[in-house]
Amino acid sequence: MNEAAKGAWSELETAPDPTLLELFAGDTDRVELLSGRIDWDGEDGKAGILFDWSKTHLTQGLLSGFETLAEAMDFVGKRSALLGGEVVNLTEGRAAEHTAQRGIGADASVEEAGALHRRMAMLVDAIHDGALGPVKHLIHVGIGGSALGPALAVDALTRDLAKVDVHIVSNIDGLALEQAFAACDPAATMIAVASKTFTTIETMTNAESAIQWLERAGIDDPYGRVVALTASPEKAVEWGVDETRVLPFGESVGGRYSLWSSIGFPVAVAIGTEEFGQFLAGARAVDEHFRDHDGAVNLPLRAAFADQYYTRLKGCQTRAVFAYDERLALLPDYLQQLEMESNGKRVTADGELVDSPTAPITWGGVGTDAQHAVFQLLHQGTHLVPVDFIASIAPGDELDPAHHRILLTNCFAQGAALIAGGNMGANGNDPARAFPGNRPSATMLCDDIDPATLGALIAFHEHRTFANAVLMGINPFDQFGVELGKQMAGRIDAGGERFDASTEELLAAAGLG
Structure with a gap:
């Protein structure tokens, strides 16, 4: 300091x-x-x-x-750097361009975001128009920012009516996915897989199980029911998603700031593209206040x-x-x-x-x-x-006004x-x-x-x-603390390594040792 x-x-x-x-x-x-x-x-x-x-x-x-x-602390300078698309995430050497998704940012980034939003809107409108067959349900699998944001928005904005019934699944606990399966007709269900890297173990494990669920239900082309929301489109295609169903977003859009990008696909599916545009517009009004x-x-x-x-x-x-x-x-x-x-x-x-x-x-x-x-x-x-x-x-209800009062x-x-x-x-x-x-x-x-x-x-x-x-004076755009436990889980799963006595005992008690 x-x-x-x-x-x-x-x-x-x-x-x-x-x-x-x-x-x-x-x-x-x-x-x-x-x-x-x-x-x-x-x-x-x-x-x-x-x-x-x-x-x-x-x-x-x-x-x-x-x-x-x-x-x-040079707030004005740092704000300008953020909104101008400069490198503000110093540890990872990248910008944080979530505001560009709302129209405030570097010109090239704003233009790219607009193009990707139009691409997403075309797919959402096609779903609503029935061009992809009957779609009554969407199971969206992600974790962290790829799930919390969509879950909040879908829950908040579809209390009256949803154009498509959306289920957000983040937990690797299979019960969460089974509950979504139980509420959906596989013949009328699409799957959205949201992962910036398309390698997140919880998300990809849930995605594989969703594919297996569709296969067991007799769906001829289960991968044809999948939409990928990712900053790594080539990995999504390699996994099996048709490139026309891949909705990319930029590497400079962080996970917990990504709701405005294609990660918002389940929100747009639930409420419609016009309403999703209003969602972006409300955010932009705050961006302009913050900037000005x-x-x-x-x-x-x-x-x-x-x-x-x-x-x-x-x-x-x-x-x-x-x-x-x-x-x-x-x-x-x-x-x-x-x-x-x-x-x-x-x-x-x-x-x-x-x-x-x-x-x-x-x-x-x-x-x-x-x-x-x-x-x-x-x-x-x-x-x-x-x-x-x-x-x-x-109020959000139509009951006696006494409730809201x-x-x-x-x-x-x-x-x-x-x-x-x-x-x-x-x-x-x-x-x-x-x-x-x-x-x-x-x-x-x-x-x-x-x-x-x-x-x-x-x-x-x-x-x-x-x-x-x-x-x-800190960097709000990295999250290395999230990674340590995930790395440790991978080492435990791989086997061949000893850990502290308590962890060893717990693994043995659970039949994992």
Whole structure:
């Protein structure tokens, strides 16, 4: 870390530490200062998301201090490098061009992404038009970013109706694949195999089993039912996929950032190509905001300021995300990978050991279920946990409006209660019924949950993750920690090598020794 950044941190560490109630009492403009919207053109006029950090401990002084830190860490330069398609993944010597999939990036990369999207759209439209025969089901096999993103989007956007019934399978546990088989008619099922390298052992093992399932069902040309989503098209063809059914994406599109590429094929199959275009457009609206705004008015950067305040200055080891909308039930799982795989690092981009905490543990759930499970710890536990609440003004159901009213009032009440605290004892002095309050939260209030909004939400968190990485001086685009266990599993499977006594005993007990 350079001297200017060290100086900025030193200033931040000496900042005043008033309570949240004191902050609200002392500043009548606090909500306006710490709230902002990102909007885009929707079907019925402007649509967007309201972001509110007023229930965090951020102040004008802290915002200014973090802006100084961002300048010291060359946030503007690194953002320009990211969006310009320059090499930002230094350990692997490549760019990170997920924004090019949405139209923001190097001209050649944007042009290539557009061509590949059109190729994907032609195949999706052919499926919907019946040109490939009856297709009622799609089994999508992938893992990590190749599965988490599609699973989130399909679950969020097809609660009403899906053009094709999509099943996402990631786990090598055969039960997951068997459950998909049981729900599908093999005569009307296509298989999507999503693997950047087309060598991922979990994915390729599941793909082989899917081919065998089709063969057992009497399908004459099972490989003709397969679509490959990969950055290694030649390996897909070698495996048996017809080259007309291979949907490539660029090597510079990382797995957990790949939903916008051909990895989004199952999403487009489920919701349609027009809606998939809206998904990309919502993300692009956030890209443009992220590109065009500097300092604390840049909302993903402001979110990173809050993250760094709680992780580094307040020692918070976790951050909780609660979606008060059933359509976003998988969002906490998605963000776990995005944030922890990106920023769970112990060295800087220069290879030096970090001198402070990096990514907190991301966890969460769905409201109101979580209120009856984990909120006890949030209100009265000994851990300080910053919370993000995410909700939608428009309901996802057509039942009595009381359902959605109760959902939203519970969401907003939790944030208010975390601030205020209090004592619910008869005389106001029962320790077991005391709540300390002064516990932070932020709220993201969406106008609705539709393709554009989901795209915007995901893109916002991508940029938030990148901004955090810049402030910490780390590389968010490699993930070597994922590889060690996979290498060890391969060595165990190959045999002929001894491991620690515990592992040897477990292998023997499972009949694998």
